[in-house]
Amino acid sequence: METLKVSQITKKYGRQMILDDISLTIQPGKIYGLLGRNGAGKSTLLNLIVNRILPTDGTIKLGNDEINDNDVALTQFYLMSEVSLYPKHVTLKQMWEMADLSYGSFNFNRARRLLKEFDIQDENVKLGSLSTGLQTAAKLIVALSVNANYIFLDEPILGLDANHRDVFYQELLKAYEENVKTYVLSTHLIEEIQQLVEHVFILDNEKITVDADVEDLLGEMFVISGPAMLVEEYVKDQNVLGTRSLAGIKTAFVRGALSEEKEIPDQIQIKHPDLQQAFIYLTNK
Numbered sequence: 658m659e660t661l662k663v664s665q666i667t668k669k670y671g672r673q674m675i676l677d678d679i680s681l682t683i684q685p686g687k688i689y690g691l692l693g694r695n696g697a698g699k700s701t702l703l704n705l706i707v708n709r710i711l712p713t714d715g716t717i718k719l720g721n722d723e724i725n726d727n728d729v730a731l732t733q734f735y736l737m738s739e740v741s742l743y744p745k746h747v748t749l750k751q752m753w754e755m756a757d758l759s760y761g762s763f764n765f766n767r768a769r770r771l772l773k774e775f776d777i778q779d780e781n782v783k784l785g786s787l788s789t790g791l792q793t794a795a796k797l798i799v800a801l802s803v804n805a806n807y808i809f810l811d812e813p814i815l816g817l818d819a820n821h822r823d824v825f826y827q828e829l830l831k832a833y834e835e836n837v838k839t840y841v842l843s844t845h846l847i848e849e850i851q852q853l854v855e856h857v858f859i860l861d862n863e864k865i866t867v868d869a870d871v872e873d874l875l876g877e878m879f880v881i882s883g884p885a886m887l888v889e890e891y892v893k894d895q896n897v898l899g900t901r902s903l904a905g906i907k908t909a910f911v912r913g914a915l916s917e918e919k920e921i922p923d924q925i926q927i928k929h930p931d932l933q934q935a936f937i938y939l940t941n942k
């Protein structure tokens with residue numbers, strides 16, 4: 658598998674800047690999270706990568722080749738998007754056959770097994786007759802069974818209940834272990850994907866503001882809480898992203914190494930945030 662390189666991509670709609678000079682590298686065989694607030698441009702970026710839309714400026718390459726109109730490169734990419742591109746009367750089996758026709762070697766056995774896991778009775782059922790959550794499940798079955806090296810999942814858990822979300826997380830890991838591919842997940846359910854993704858990109862204000870391994874990112878962020886005056890004194894010279902106060906207890910969110918010279922008062926607690934907390938403080942206006 659080759660490396661996917663997005664270089665200095667700009668996307669404008671009319672005069673509106675959506676993505677401004679974005680560069681990032683997606684390595685083969687990793688699971689990525691693409692995070693951003695509503696309207697940050699996540700779907701736009703994924704659509705650019707799979708060549709459904711064209712950039713205003715910049716290039717996207719797989720290995721040494723530009724992906725623009727490059728069928729060999731594009732058959733390595735599969736995008737499951739929020740918007741359903743399937744007509745409502747199509748059956749699940751027909752969706753599988755279409756994926757088989759476009760990408761070859763569709764994993765029909767896995768698709769049939771996943772059908773049961775998602776409690777869908779029959780592969781001949783029409784997509785449009787399923788509930789919103791099960792329509793998502795039907796699209797996920799294709800994404801997890803299709804023969805493509807790069808799988809992009811745009812809001813893959815939209816409408817799925819907790820049990821079916823759990824099925825998806827387990828099955829994604831199973832598919833990944835059986836056949837290492839690259840997955841890029843764009844979702845707002847950040848808490849749930851923290852254990853799944855190795856590396857995150859955060860899109861904010863038209864730019865990539867975070868491009869880091871989850872472990873490194875969380876390792877350099879701290880949640881410091883305790884009596885307000887002690888916390889204020891302790892974080893005085895640190896890079897404080899935000900604070901919260903409740904009943905005399907203050908919590909400060911800090912990014913960057915903590916001073917080793919400063920003594921930590923006993924009443925102060927320091928821990929690392931989870932990915933969702935980190936995201937909130939990194940993207941708060």
Ligand SMILES: Nc1ncnc2c1ncn2[C@@H]1O[C@H](COP(=O)(O)OP(=O)(O)OP(=O)(O)O)[C@@H](O)[C@H]1O
Nearest residue numbers: 670673675693694695696697698699700701702739
């Ligand atoms: N075809 C289009 N024409 C004009 N503007 C568009 C078009 N597609 C997207 N946009 C605008 O681009 C911006 C980014 O949209 P996009 O759907 O990429 O964001 P997102 O991060 O996926 O959002 P969400 O998390 O809400 O799904 C929005 O302001 C949107 O209105």
